[in-house]
Structures are given as C-alpha cells and as structure tokens.
Amino acid sequence: MNNAELYRKSNSLQKRDAVECLEEYAKNIKWKKYADRVIDIGCADGSVTNILKSYMPINYKQLLGCDISEKMVKFANDHHGVGRTSFRVLNIEGELPDELRDSFDHAFSFYTLHWIRNQEKAFKNIFDILANGGDCLLLFMGHTPIFDVYRKLSRSNKWSSWLKDVDRYVSPYHDSRNPEKEVSKLMEKIGFTDIDVRCKNMVYVYDDINVLKKSVAAINPFDIPKDSLDDFMEDYIELVRELRLVDKANNIGKTITVRHNYTVIVASGRKLTQNS
Numbered sequence: 001m002n003n004a005e006l007y008r009k010s011n012s013l014q015k016r017d018a019v020e021c022l023e024e025y026a027k028n029i030k031w032k033k034y035a036d037r038v039i040d041i042g043c044a045d046g047s048v049t050n051i052l053k054s055y056m057p058i059n060y061k062q063l064l065g066c067d068i069s070e071k072m073v074k075f076a077n078d079h080h081g082v083g084r085t086s087f088r089v090l091n092i093e094g095e096l097p098d099e100l101r102d103s104f105d106h107a108f109s110f111y112t113l114h115w116i117r118n119q120e121k122a123f124k125n126i127f128d129i130l131a132n133g134g135d136c137l138l139l140f141m142g143h144t145p146i147f148d149v150y151r152k153l154s155r156s157n158k159w160s161s162w163l164k165d166v167d168r169y170v171s172p173y174h175d176s177r178n179p180e181k182e183v184s185k186l187m188e189k190i191g192f193t194d195i196d197v198r199c200k201n202m203v204y205v206y207d208d209i210n211v212l213k214k215s216v217a218a219i220n221p222f223d224i225p226k227d228s229l230d231d232f233m234e235d236y237i238e239l240v241r242e243l244r245l246v247d248k249a250n251n252i253g254k255t256i257t258v259r260h261n262y263t264v265i266v267a268s269g270r271k272l273t274q275n276s
C-alpha cells in the first residue's frame with residue numbers, strides 16, 4: 001500500500017465514503033471559525049485531505065496530513081502541499097512527537113484506523129494530539145468480504161507463504177459482534193467525551209471487474225512478488241465469484257459488476273480536560 005499513483009486512481013470507494021461522512025458530520029463540528037488547526041491521519045496520496053479542505057472554514061491556520069509511508073507523504077506534498085497545507089511522516093501507533101501534542105483543534109482520519117493493531121495507542125495518540133476542547137471524526141472499516149478472501153487465500157498452498165501474517169491486515173472489527181460498543185468503551189477509557197460511534201451498512205457497486213482488481217491492488221498489504229501479482233489478482237477474483245459477490249442481476253452483457261456490501265465505523269468525540 002505504498003503506490004500513491006495507483007491509490008490516487010483507484011480510491012473511488014474511499015473518496016465517496018469520506019464525502020458522505022463529511023456531508024453528514026462536518027456541519028456539527030464546532031469550528032473556531034478563525035485559525036482552526038486540523039490534522040488528517042493516514043492521508044495517503046492527499047486527495048481526501050484535499051476534499052476535507054473544502055469542508056473547513058477558509059481562514060484555517062494549518063492543515064497537516066500525515067502518513068506512515070514516506071512515499072505517500074512525498075506524493076501528497078508534491079500534489080497538494082501548498083500554503084497552509086502540508087504533509088509529514090507520522091506513525092499514529094508509535095511515540096508521538098512532542099511538537100504534535102495538544103496542537104490541533106480537529107483530528108480526522110479516513111480509512112486508516114482498521115490497519116492499526118494497537119488501537120488503544122492510536123486512539124490515545126489522537127487524544128493527545130488534540131488541544132483542549134478539540135474534536136475528532138474517524139471513519140474506518142468494520143466488516144468487508146475483502147478480509148474473508150485474504151483469509152481463504154492464506155489457507156491455500158499457493159499463497160500461504162505470502163499471506164502468513166494475514167490477521168495483521170484484517171480490521172480489528174471485522175469479526176466484532178458489537179463494534180460500536182467496543183470503540184465507545186475504548187474512547188471512554190482514554191478520556192474522550194461527547195462520544196458517538198455508529199456502525200453503518202454500506203454498498204458499493206463496481207461496474208467493471210478490472211476497476212475492482214485495481215482497487216484491491218491499490219490497498220494490497222502483502223509483499224507478493226511483482227511477477228506473481230496478476231496471478232494473485234486472478235485467484236482473488238475467482239474467490240470473489242465463489243463467495244457469490246458478483247452481482248448476477250447485472251451481469252447479462254459483457255461487463256461484470258460486483259456488489260460490495262460492507263460496514264464502516266464512524267466515531268466522533270471531544271477532548272475536554274478538567275482545567276478547561
């Protein structure tokens with residue numbers, strides 16, 4: 001998941017969901033109206049950070065996108081780093097650099113937190129990044145068949161050695177019976193207030209199987225050798241068919257459409273410390 005150009009071209013699901021989420025939630029955010037400081041965690045190529053900008057008051061002070069991947073950060077800076085918007089490397093489950101503590105009025109994160117094993121550390125870092133009174137809006141993957149397909153491939157002789165650590169890349173909420181409760185409890189424990197966590201049922205239809213292939217390739221976390229990638233994707237799509245995810249009703253002509261049913265978790269909260 002390091003190829004910024006491929007991600008830029010193949011992130012239509014992620015962009016649609018970020019826009020839908022911002023349309024619903026951005027109006028309830030308590031913008032300061034003047035000099036808001038905003039961070040976007042897991043910015044990748046920067047295209048969603050750029051969308052986020054259009055929901056912010058124009059006289060914001062700073063918009064900082066951050067990502068664990070140096071390549072993504074370079075691409076984002078080259079394409080969207082302008083004026084008060086910039087991008088830097090940050091591991092949200094690592095040690096938080098001092099200069100980021102208590103420094104932002106609003107923290108956003110789209111399609112990133114499900115990649116993180118140490119959820120408590122990531123949520124604590126988000127809390128620590130916020131200034132007193134600051135808020136966060138976080139969207140991440142709950143359940144999706146993409147992870148079931150990874151797990152099935154990891155049990156095949158052909159791919160098992162490449163997908164050994166498969167559960168490292170499955171959303172911590174994929175198998176959860178009550179993700180809303182789990183996330184709310186975690187946020188409460190850390191000290192967030194005004195917590196709102198919702199698990200939403202989503203549908204995205206891929207009009208062409210090649211678009212789906214590229215979208216899967218763009219977020220593929222496994223180190224498959226380049227010359228085996230096409231083969232991997234063929235086997236991936238075969239399993240998508242076996243799992244009956246191909247949308248039969250629409251597959252009369254030549255183009256094959258695939259219906260992706262999944263859930264996203266949208267969590268928001270505020271940091272209010274006692275001496276406020």
Ligand SMILES: C[S@@+](CC[C@H](N)C(=O)[O-])C[C@H]1O[C@@H](n2cnc3c(N)ncnc32)[C@H](O)[C@@H]1O
Nearest residue numbers: 014042043044048067068069091092110111112
């Ligand atoms: C699927 S992309 C989401 C990008 C963008 N927010 C969007 O909605 O299109 C997930 C990004 O999270 C980044 N990421 C993964 N683990 C991370 C971590 N521990 N700290 C910061 N970023 C991380 C990846 O490098 C990747 O660029």
Ligand SMILES: CC(C)=CCC/C(C)=C/CC/C(C)=C/C(=O)O
Nearest residue numbers: 111141145146215216219245260
């Ligand atoms: C039918 C099927 C398996 C579709 C998968 C579609 C897809 C590429 C979903 C994105 C899932 C994901 C984990 C996104 C991300 O992290 O950005």
